[in-house]
Amino acid sequence: MTGNMLIAQSGGPSMVINQSLVGAVLAAKASTKIVEIYGALHGIQGIFDERFIDLRAEPEEVLLRVAQTPSSALGSVRRKPTPDDCRALFAILAKRDIRYFFYIGGNDSAETANIIAEEAERQGYDLRCFHIPKTIDNDLLCNDHTPGYGSAARFVACAVRGDDLDNRALGGVKIDVIMGRNAGFLTAAAALARQDPDDGPHLIYLPERPFTVDRFVADVAECMNKYKRCVVAVSEGIRGPDGRAIAESFSTETDAHGNIQLTSGALGENLAAVIRERLKVKRVRADTFGFIQRCFVGIASETDAREARLVGSEAVKAATGGRFRSGTVTITRLPGASYQVDYGIAPLAAVAKHTREMPERYINADGNNVTGLFLDYARPIVGPLPVTARFNQLRGRE
Amino acid sequence: MTGNMLIAQSGGPSMVINQSLVGAVLAAKASTKIVEIYGALHGIQGIFDERFIDLRAEPEEVLLRVAQTPSSALGSVRRKPTPDDCRALFAILAKRDIRYFFYIGGNDSAETANIIAEEAERQGYDLRCFHIPKTIDNDLLCNDHTPGYGSAARFVACAVRGDDLDNRALGGVKIDVIMGRNAGFLTAAAALARQDPDDGPHLIYLPERPFTVDRFVADVAECMNKYKRCVVAVSEGIRGPDGRAIAESFSTETDAHGNIQLTSGALGENLAAVIRERLKVKRVRADTFGFIQRCFVGIASETDAREARLVGSEAVKAATGGRFRSGTVTITRLPGASYQVDYGIAPLAAVAKHTREMPERYINADGNNVTGLFLDYARPIVGPLPVTARFNQLRGRE
Numbered sequence: 001m002t003g004n005m006l007i008a009q010s011g012g013p014s015m016v017i018n019q020s021l022v023g024a025v026l027a028a029k030a031s032t033k034i035v036e037i038y039g040a041l042h043g044i045q046g047i048f049d050e051r052f053i054d055l056r057a058e059p060e061e062v063l064l065r066v067a068q069t070p071s072s073a074l075g076s077v078r079r080k081p082t083p084d085d086c087r088a089l090f091a092i093l094a095k096r097d098i099r100y101f102f103y104i105g106g107n108d109s110a111e112t113a114n115i116i117a118e119e120a121e122r123q124g125y126d127l128r129c130f131h132i133p134k135t136i137d138n139d140l141l142c143n144d145h146t147p148g149y150g151s152a153a154r155f156v157a158c159a160v161r162g163d164d165l166d167n168r169a170l171g172g173v174k175i176d177v178i179m180g181r182n183a184g185f186l187t188a189a190a191a192l193a194r195q196d197p198d199d200g201p202h203l204i205y206l207p208e209r210p211f212t213v214d215r216f217v218a219d220v221a222e223c224m225n226k227y228k229r230c231v232v233a234v235s236e237g238i239r240g241p242d243g244r245a246i247a248e249s250f251s252t253e254t255d256a257h258g259n260i261q262l263t264s265g266a267l268g269e270n271l272a273a274v275i276r277e278r279l280k281v282k283r284v285r286a287d288t289f290g291f292i293q294r295c296f297v298g299i300a301s302e303t304d305a306r307e308a309r310l311v312g313s314e315a316v317k318a319a320t321g322g323r324f325r326s327g328t329v330t331i332t333r334l335p336g337a338s339y340q341v342d343y344g345i346a347p348l349a350a351v352a353k354h355t356r357e358m359p360e361r362y363i364n365a366d367g368n369n370v371t372g373l374f375l376d377y378a379r380p381i382v383g384p385l386p387v388t389a390r391f392n393q394l395r396g397r398e
Numbered sequence: 399m400t401g402n403m404l405i406a407q408s409g410g411p412s413m414v415i416n417q418s419l420v421g422a423v424l425a426a427k428a429s430t431k432i433v434e435i436y437g438a439l440h441g442i443q444g445i446f447d448e449r450f451i452d453l454r455a456e457p458e459e460v461l462l463r464v465a466q467t468p469s470s471a472l473g474s475v476r477r478k479p480t481p482d483d484c485r486a487l488f489a490i491l492a493k494r495d496i497r498y499f500f501y502i503g504g505n506d507s508a509e510t511a512n513i514i515a516e517e518a519e520r521q522g523y524d525l526r527c528f529h530i531p532k533t534i535d536n537d538l539l540c541n542d543h544t545p546g547y548g549s550a551a552r553f554v555a556c557a558v559r560g561d562d563l564d565n566r567a568l569g570g571v572k573i574d575v576i577m578g579r580n581a582g583f584l585t586a587a588a589a590l591a592r593q594d595p596d597d598g599p600h601l602i603y604l605p606e607r608p609f610t611v612d613r614f615v616a617d618v619a620e621c622m623n624k625y626k627r628c629v630v631a632v633s634e635g636i637r638g639p640d641g642r643a644i645a646e647s648f649s650t651e652t653d654a655h656g657n658i659q660l661t662s663g664a665l666g667e668n669l670a671a672v673i674r675e676r677l678k679v680k681r682v683r684a685d686t687f688g689f690i691q692r693c694f695v696g697i698a699s700e701t702d703a704r705e706a707r708l709v710g711s712e713a714v715k716a717a718t719g720g721r722f723r724s725g726t727v728t729i730t731r732l733p734g735a736s737y738q739v740d741y742g743i744a745p746l747a748a749v750a751k752h753t754r755e756m757p758e759r760y761i762n763a764d765g766n767n768v769t770g771l772f773l774d775y776a777r778p779i780v781g782p783l784p785v786t787a788r789f790n791q792l793r794g795r796e
Contacts, residue, residue, distance in 0.1 A: 009567075012568075013564050013568070015560075039789075042567075053789060053791040053792065054791065055789075057790075057791065058789050058790055058791065062787055062789065065785055065786070065787030066787050066788065066789060068784075068785060068786070069563065069786040069787055069788070070560045070563055070564070070786070071560065071563035071564045071567045072567040073788060073789055073792075075566065075567050075568075076567040076568050077568075078568075158694055158695045158696055158697075159690045159694055161695045162413075162468045162469065162690060162693035162694045162695045163689055163690060165411070165467065165468055165469035165693055165695075166411050166468070166469045166689055166692070166693040168469065168473065169407075169411045169440075169470040169473050169474040170410075170411070170473075170474050170475075170476070174689070265663040265664075265666070265667055265684070265686065266667070268663070269663055269664070285688075285689065286663070287686070287688030287690060288663065288685070288686065288688070289690070290683075290685030290686070291561055291572070291685055292557045292560060292561055292685060292687070294564070295560035295561060295563055295564040296556055296557055296560045297556045297559045297560045297563075297783065297784045298556055298697070298783070298784030299556075299696070299697070385695065385696070386466075386695045386696030387463055387466060387467075388463070388466070388467040388468070388695055389460055389463035389464050389467055390464065390467070390471060391437075391451060391453075391456050391460065391464060391471055391472075392455075392456055392457070392460055393451040393452065393455065393456065394439075394451065394471075
C-alpha cells in the first residue's frame with residue numbers, strides 16, 4: 001500500500017525520543033511506499049488541530065542534529081483520545097490520505113495507538129498503525145528495556161557518583177529522590193555509581209518494596225555506624241505497607257497552608273528531617289533530581305541512542321513490510337556473555353494499559369538495595385561512566 | 399628554602415578542585431625545594447588531627463585520574479581556625495618541618511590561610527603560605543573568574559537547555575532554582591542555554607536585585623502571553639527589597655510543623671504555587687538543582703579544568719620562587735578578541751573575608767535578565783555546549 005505517513009510523540013520526553021523520530025523519518029524516506037511524511041505537533045492533539053509539519057522538507061543535517069537533541073522535537077501531550085475523538089480523527093487522516101501512523105511513547109501511547117488501530121479496522125479505513133516504545137521508567141511489558149531508560153539511568157548514575165564523592169568530602173547523610181512512580185528501575189540505576197565496596201549509594205528504596213520510616217531510620221543508623229556517612233537513593237514512588245505513597249503521607253501534614261503541593265521535593269526534605277531529628281545527625285541534605293533526569297543535554301547513553309534510532313526504523317520497516325497491520329516494536333536481549341539485542345513486533349494490546357515492575361531477582365532480600373543481577377542487566381544499557389578515582393591511600397580506609 | 403609541603407582542601411567541593419590539587423602536587427614533584435608532599439584530610443581539621451597522606455606515594459596515573467574527579471579528594475571541612483587553633487597548628491607543622499602550606503578553597507579558606515600566615519610571621523616560623531582559589535559561586539575578589547565556576551555553570555547551562563526543550567514539549571511554567579546565596583553568577587549562566595530568541599530561560603532572578611512576588615507574577619504573565627510558556631531561572635539567594643531572603647519568608651509560613659526546613663527546595667515549590675494560584679496556569683513545575691551542580695561527573699568545562707590545574711601549579715611556583723612569602727593566585731583576563739588569561743599573585747587579605755557580586759553591566763535594567771556582556775564574559779569559561787537543534791519549520795513559529 002502506498003500512502004502518506006504521520007508521526008507524533010507523546011508523554012514525558014526523554015533524551016533519545018528524537019532518535020526514534022528521526023530513525024522512522026529516515027526509514028520512511030528510504031521506502032517506496034511512503035509519499036508524504038507529516039509530523040503532528042503535540043501528539044494526538046496536533047492531529048485534531050491539524051497542526052502538521054512536513055518532515056521531508058527538513059534537511060538531512062537538521063534531522064541528524066534533532067536526533068541528538070533531548071525532549072520531543074514535535075512537542076508532546078498527555079491526552080488520551082475518546083471514541084468520539086477517534087471518529088473525528090479518521091476524517092483528518094482520510095483527507096490527507098494518511099495510511100501509516102506512528103506514535104512514539106509509553107504504555108498510554110500504545111493504548112492510544114491500539115484504540116486508533118481498532119477503530120480503523122471497524123471503520124474499514126486502511127491504516128498501518130504502530131507504536132514506537134519510549135519511557136525513562138523502563139516499565140513497558142514485552143521489552144528487555146525501553147529506549148529513554150539507558151540515558152536517564154546514565155544521568156542518575158553520574159549524578160549519584162558525583163554526589164557520593166561530595167558526601168565523602170563533607171560527611172553526613174545525603175538523600176537523593178529519583179523519578180519513577182511505580183517502577184524502581186531508574187532509582188536502581190544509582191547503584192551503577194559504585195566502584196569501591198564503601199561507595200554509595202549505600203541504601204536504595206524502590207516502589208516495589210514497602211517502605212517504613214522506622215526501618216529507614218534503622219538502615220541509615222547502621223550505615224552511619226559503619227561508614228560515618230550515608231548516601232540514599234529513594235524512588236519518588238515509595239509506598240508504605242498499606243500501598244499508600246509516602247510522599248502523600250508527608251504532604252497531608254503540610255497541606256494546611258495551601259502553598260506546599262504534593263511533590264517529590266517534599267519527600268526528600270521530610271525524610272531528611274526525620275533523620276536529623278531521630279538520629280541527631282547534624283549534616284543531612286536532600287536533593288530531588290527532577291525533570292533534568294530526562295532531558296539533560298550531552299549525556300545520552302550511546303547504546304540507548306543507537307537502539308532508540310533503530311526502534312524508529314524497525315517500526316517503519318514493519319509497517320511497510322506487509323506482514324503486520326499494527327504493532328509495537330520490542331527489544332529482546334539475546335543470551336550470551338556479550339550484550340546483543342534483537343528487535344521484534346508485538347501486538348499493541350500486549351504493551352498497552354499495563355506496566356511492569358522490577359523483577360524480584362533485582363532487589364535484595366532486605367528490600368533496601370539492588371542485586372548484582374540488576375547491575376549486570378543495567379550496565380550495558382547505560383554504558384561506561386566517566387573515569388573517576390580516589391587516592392590509593394584512602395581506598396578502603398574511610 | 400628547602401622543606402616539606404602540606405596541602406589541603408576546604409569548603410564546598412567543585413568539579414575541578416582536584417585539578418588544582420594535582421596541579422600543585424605535580425609542580426611540587428618537579429621542584430628541588432620541596433621534599434615531602436603531605437595531604438591533610440578534611441582541610442584544617444586534618445592538620446589538627448594529624449591525618450595526613452603521602453602524595454608522593456600516589457602513582458602518576460592515579461594523580462591524573464583524581465584530577466578529573468569531582469569533589470575534594472582529600473575531604474573537606476567548614477571550620478575556621480581560632481587564634482588558639484593556630485598556636486596548636488604550628489607545633490604540628492614544626493614537627494614535620496612543613497615550610498610550604500597550600501589551602502584550596504573560597505574566601506573563607508583565604509582568610510584561614512591569612513590567619514596562619516600572620517601567625518607564622520608573629521611566631522617567627524618560616525612558612526610559605528598560599529591560597530589556591532576555588533568557588534562555584536565565582537565571588538572571589540581580584541579574579542576575573544574562579545576555578546570551579548565554569549564547570550558548575552556548564553552543568554546549569556546544559557540542564558536549562560534540556561529543561562527548556564522539555565518545557566517546549568509540554569508547556570506551562572518551569573522554575574529552576576540554582577545555587578548562589580549572594581552572587582548571581584551561577585544562576586546567570588542559565589542564559590547560556592539559549593540559541594533562538596524564543597528560547598528559555600525567559601526570566602532570570604539574581605540576589606543582586608530586589609525580588610518581589612508581584613513583579614515576578616507580572617513578568618511570568620507577560621512571558622506566558624508572548625510565548626505560551628515560561629522558563630525561569632532563580633537564584634536560591636534572591637532577596638526582597640528589605641534584604642531578607644525570599645526562601646526564608648516562605649519557610650516561616652511552613653515552619654510550624656517543625657518538619658519543613660529552610661531549603662531552596664521550598665523556594666521553588668512556593669514560587670510555583672504562587673503562579674498556579676494567581677495566574678491559573680495549570681502546568682507549573684519547579685526543580686532545585688541542588689548539590690549535583692557542583693559535583694556531577696563527566697561534564698567539567700575544559701577551560702575550567704585547565705585553569706584549575708594551572709592555579710595549583712602557579713601557587714607552588716610562587717611559593718618556591720622566593721618573591722612571595724604568602725599570597726593567593728589570581729586569574730586576570732587579557733584584553734582582546736580571543737579569550738586569554740594571565741595568572742598573578744595577590745595578598746591573602748585582598749581576597750579574604752569579602753566577596754563580589756555580579757557587576758551592574760551584566761544585569762538588565764529590569765533586573766529580570768542578564769545582558770549580552772554577561773554572555774560574552776561567561777561563554778569562553780563554560781565552553782561550547784553539546785549540539786542540539788529544532789526543526790527549521792518550528793523555529794520562530796511557536
